[in-house]
Amino acid sequence: MENDIKPIFEMDTRSIKAIKIFLDTDTLxxxxxxxxxxxxxxxxxxxxxxxxxxxxxxxxxxHSCVTLLSSSPELNTRHYDxxxxxxxxxxxxxxxxxxxxxxxxxxxFDGQGRLVxxxxxxxxxxxxxxxxxxxxxxxxxxxxxxxxxxxxxQRQELxxxxxxxxxxxxxxxxxISGEEQxxxxxxxxxxxxxxxxxxxxxxxxxxxxxxxxxQTLRRILLNxxxxxxxxxxxxxxxxxxxxxxxxxxxxxxxxxxFIGLMEKSVFLNTPQNDMEEQxxxxxxLLRTMLPHFYAHCMKFLNGMELLFCHRWLLxxxxxxxxxxxAQRIWEAAWSQHHTSYFHLFLCAAAISVYGDxxxxxxLSPDLTLLHFTSIQEMDGNLLLRRAHExxxxxxxxxxxxxxxxxxxxxxxxxDSPPTPTIYC
Amino acid sequence: xxEVHTTKVVLLxxxxxxxxxxxxRYISSVFSENVKPTIGAAFxxxxxxxxxxxxxxxxxxxxxxxxxxxxxxxxxxxxxxxSSAAIICFDLADRQSYNKVDFWxxxxxxxxxxxxKLYICGTKTDLLAEYGGPLKRAVGPTEVMAYAKxxxxxxxxxxxxxxxxxxDLFKLVAADFAGFTxxxxxxxxxxxxxxxxxxxDVNEKSSCCF
Numbered sequence: 001m002e003n004d005i006k007p008i009f010e011m012d013t014r015s016i017k018a019i020k021i022f023l024d025t026d027t028l029x030x031x032x033x034x035x036x037x038x039x040x041x042x043x044x045x046x047x048x049x050x051x052x053x054x055x056x057x058x059x060x061x062x063h064s065c066v067t068l069l070s071s072s073p074e075l076n077t078r079h080y081d082x083x084x085x086x087x088x089x090x091x092x093x094x095x096x097x098x099x100x101x102x103x104x105x106x107x108x109f110d111g112q113g114r115l116v117x118x119x120x121x122x123x124x125x126x127x128x129x130x131x132x133x134x135x136x137x138x139x140x141x142x143x144x145x146x147x148x149x150x151x152x153x154q155r156q157e158l159x160x161x162x163x164x165x166x167x168x169x170x171x172x173x174x175x176i177s178g179e180e181q182x183x184x185x186x187x188x189x190x191x192x193x194x195x196x197x198x199x200x201x202x203x204x205x206x207x208x209x210x211x212x213x214x215q216t217l218r219r220i221l222l223n224x225x226x227x228x229x230x231x232x233x234x235x236x237x238x239x240x241x242x243x244x245x246x247x248x249x250x251x252x253x254x255x256x257x258f259i260g261l262m263e264k265s266v267f268l269n270t271p272q273n274d275m276e277e278q279x280x281x282x283x284x285l286l287r288t289m290l291p292h293f294y295a296h297c298m299k300f301l302n303g304m305e306l307l308f309c310h311r312w313l314l315x316x317x318x319x320x321x322x323x324x325x326a327q328r329i330w331e332a333a334w335s336q337h338h339t340s341y342f343h344l345f346l347c348a349a350a351i352s353v354y355g356d357x358x359x360x361x362x363l364s365p366d367l368t369l370l371h372f373t374s375i376q377e378m379d380g381n382l383l384l385r386r387a388h389e390x391x392x393x394x395x396x397x398x399x400x401x402x403x404x405x406x407x408x409x410x411x412x413x414x415d416s417p418p419t420p421t422i423y424c
Numbered sequence: 425x426x427e428v429h430t431t432k433v434v435l436l437x438x439x440x441x442x443x444x445x446x447x448x449r450y451i452s453s454v455f456s457e458n459v460k461p462t463i464g465a466a467f468x469x470x471x472x473x474x475x476x477x478x479x480x481x482x483x484x485x486x487x488x489x490x491x492x493x494x495x496x497x498x499x500x501x502x503x504x505x506x507s508s509a510a511i512i513c514f515d516l517a518d519r520q521s522y523n524k525v526d527f528w529x530x531x532x533x534x535x536x537x538x539x540x541k542l543y544i545c546g547t548k549t550d551l552l553a554e555y556g557g558p559l560k561r562a563v564g565p566t567e568v569m570a571y572a573k574x575x576x577x578x579x580x581x582x583x584x585x586x587x588x589x590x591x592d593l594f595k596l597v598a599a600d601f602a603g604f605t606x607x608x609x610x611x612x613x614x615x616x617x618x619x620x621x622x623x624x625d626v627n628e629k630s631s632c633c634f
Contacts, residue, residue: 190520191493193438198458235461235493256634275499305502310464319460369467385485 009043011035012095012117016082019070021056023076029053031076038396069116081353097127100134113152126337127388129328135247141332143244143260145253166252170219173226179329186231188225192218199238203323205246217245220255224262231262239318240265243327265316278313279306282344283286284403288366289390293351303365308372309347315345317383320350325380332384341407347392349386350378399423429542430484431601433594434504436532437513438505438524439492442547445584446488446513455585462491465503472598483598494527501535509541509597517559524570529575540598542577544568545593549583596614 029050035043045053054078056152061078069081095143098104104124108117115121130138140146145162146155176184178288206213224299241258248254263282273305283304283346286294297303311319316325316333333342354375358368365411394400400408435443444459444466453469465491466512474481489498490503504510512528515521525544532540546568551557565579578596582589 186520191439195461196459201458232495234495235491236463238461300504302505307465307467307502310499314463319463355617366467369465372471373466 001400009045010117011037011043018082019059019080021052021059021078021080023052023078025076034270067244077190090129094159094317095123095127097124099128100124100130100138102131104135105138113155114150115148123336124337125335126332130331131325135327135331136249137228138332139244139247139331140253142331143257143258144263145260151208152340162256163252166223168224168229168254173223182224189222192221192225192233192238195235195238197219200246200323203246206242210285215252215401219243220245220258223255224258226260236314237262239315243318243330245324246323247327264340265314266341275310276295277314278344279309280402281341281407282309282313282347285344285348285394285407288397288400288404289348290351290355291393292359293355296362297365300365303376304393305365306367308369312347312350313343317346317378317380319352320375320378320382321383322377324386329380329384332387339397342391344389344407345387345391346383348390349383352390353382354378427480428484429602431598432488432507432510433509433511433597434490434507434514435511436486436490436500436504436528437492437545438515438518438528439519441492441513441515441518441521441524442584443492443511443513446487446511446545446547446590447487448581449584449587450590451487453587462489464483465490467494467592470556470594472595474599474602474604475594476604479604481602481604483602485594487594497531500520500531503537504532507511507532507536509543509599510592511543511545511597512577513526514549515548515562516628517548517551517557521563522546522563525571527536529577541574541597542595543574543593544572544575544579546575546579546581547584549581549588550585554585555583580632 015038017040018036020034020036021031024035027050031052031220032050033045033047033055035045037043056078058077067081069079071078100121108115108121110116123354125138125142141144141148146158150158196214201212201216206217219240221233221237224232224237240261241254243256243411244257244261245251250255284308286297297306316326317329319347321329329346333346336342339345350372350374354372357363358371361367395408400423430497431606435447438441439611444462445455447466447620448459449455451470466491467486469484469486472483472485474480474483488565490500501544510528510532512525513533514525533543546563548554549557551559551561554561554562565581568579573579580589580593582593582598
């Protein structure tokens with residue numbers, strides 16, 4: 001059965017700013033339809049075999065939603081403005097979405113098992129999250145173990161192949177000897193051994209003496225280090241892996257999801273290089289979105305090092321919020337809805353929620369660090385909500401500094417990235 | 425009014441050498457197994473009262489905890505910059521942990537241009553057989569003392585689990601900073617000796633000043 005109609009592009013009509021139609025002079029039925037988003041992104045549809053005239057007729061009578069702003073017969077263009085039913089100008093609103101449950105999930109796929117409704121999927125994960133029992137399946141896509149456009153069959157094939165590869169990595173590790181083995185022990189194994197026994201031991205999954213899951217955690221980390229010798233093992237990786245293993249409850253799946261997670265994290269080169277870049281972007285984001293906090297930090301000699309954010313960035317709030325809230329925060333960040341730098345918005349959110357005292361009491365950088373590390377547990381849901389708000393506020397900024405262009409570079413299915421006015 | 429001084433103390437050392445536990449014991453008087461590895465930096469402070477005859481001083485210790493992972497070494501200077509004292513920790517039952525002490529000493533001395541007072545701290549005495557624990561001492565005190573002497577550092581031993589030597593260590597740091605003459609202040613080695621449950625290795629320890 002090939003009756004599935006695959007949407008080639010989906011968007012919320014409330015986030016369209018304008019529609020322009022350019023008709024070809026020779027046919028008057030063919031031409032281009034251009035959608036402009038509220039963030040000034042463009043999407044162009046080419047109508048090469050007619051049909052645009054009929055679309056114009058639809059728009060012309062759709063007064064409740066569209067007003068014809070200008071029509072230029074000599075240029076063959078029509079320009080529509082989008083408005084709310086009562087004619088007010090529109091604002092970019094944080095949409096309400098349903099959690100990804102088994103029904104929502106099934107509806108995202110075509111008959112062959114390709115995840116075709118990507119935008120809908122990412123929005124749902126970003127705004128509403130995934131129901132607990134579906135995470136095992138859905139995270140494999142978010143962490144790029146399974147490609148979105150893979151079919152059922154291809155995924156079965158992939159799983160077999162990845163299982164084989166993992167086993168060969170595991171064999172390779174157990175086969176090393178002599179100098180190589182000694183170096184590996186000194187540089188990786190004994191550190192991993194020290195860390196796995198003190199990772200998430202309060203979590204039910206890892207609790208108790210001789211818990212076999214601790215050994216699984218260990219094997220995955222060692223195998224990762226063997227197969228990625230440049231990255232090896234860095235402290236903090238065990239914190240990132242532990243929740244994946246809880247969700248997957250399968251060594252091989254957890255390994256391949258961990259590979260995907262590492263691609264998205266700030267460990268890949270050296271923590272220092274990545275960290276500097278992340279901190280640079282975060283400073284600019286704070287300057288734009290939280291100018292009072294930024295001004296406060298500027299008063300101190302080392303205020304811009306933002307020491308209190310380092311762990312937030314390295315572990316994406318794993319230590320700051322509860323286990324389940326961390327899962328929710330992570331999947332929102334992985335969905336890469338509008339930005340691949342959502343973790344920076346989470347940092348800004350934490351400052352926005354918990355940072356008032358810092359300004360009120362005029363805390364120095366070291367006391368600021370003490371203030372943030374003394375918070376027993378942050379409210380993950382509140383952080384996420386504030387981060388959503390900050391992102392949406394940021395997206396509709398008319399002017400952003402050029403230093404922040406990078407965090408908007410994810411143009412998704414649009415033909416152009418958002419184009420707010422940039423100043424340097 | 426007492427004079428009040430503030431000084432920055434940083435803890436360095438190999439992963440798992442017990443830096444965080446040492447600080448947590450000193451600040452919060454608790455010990456827990458399986459403390460999570462330190463990622464990024466942590467900061468805490470505590471005030472030490474020093475009384476010597478008529479002289480009274482207050483020293484605020486600003487204590488910085490760091491990650492033991494060398495991969496974070498390039499970020500470490502952000503944390504230990506402007507320290508006036510550094511406590512370099514090693515696990516008394518782990519030779520590799522001791523071997524890393526020199527690495528951190530060099531890091532500190534070479535990357536930070538200041539005269540930072542050094543303290544070499546052997547941790548986890550509770551694990552050693554001589555204190556009734558299950559493990560053998562991996563490095564003899566004579567060796568550590570010779571090394572400490574070369575660096576003009578002081579050597580102390582602690583246990584965060586049995587709360588042994590911790591207060592004395594930080595008091596020593598505060599006293600040195602405040603300029604209390606060390607030999608007139610309660611000598612650290614004496615005070616350690618008093619608390620030792622087993623006195624057999626006392627001879628190996630030198631008296632207070634290096």
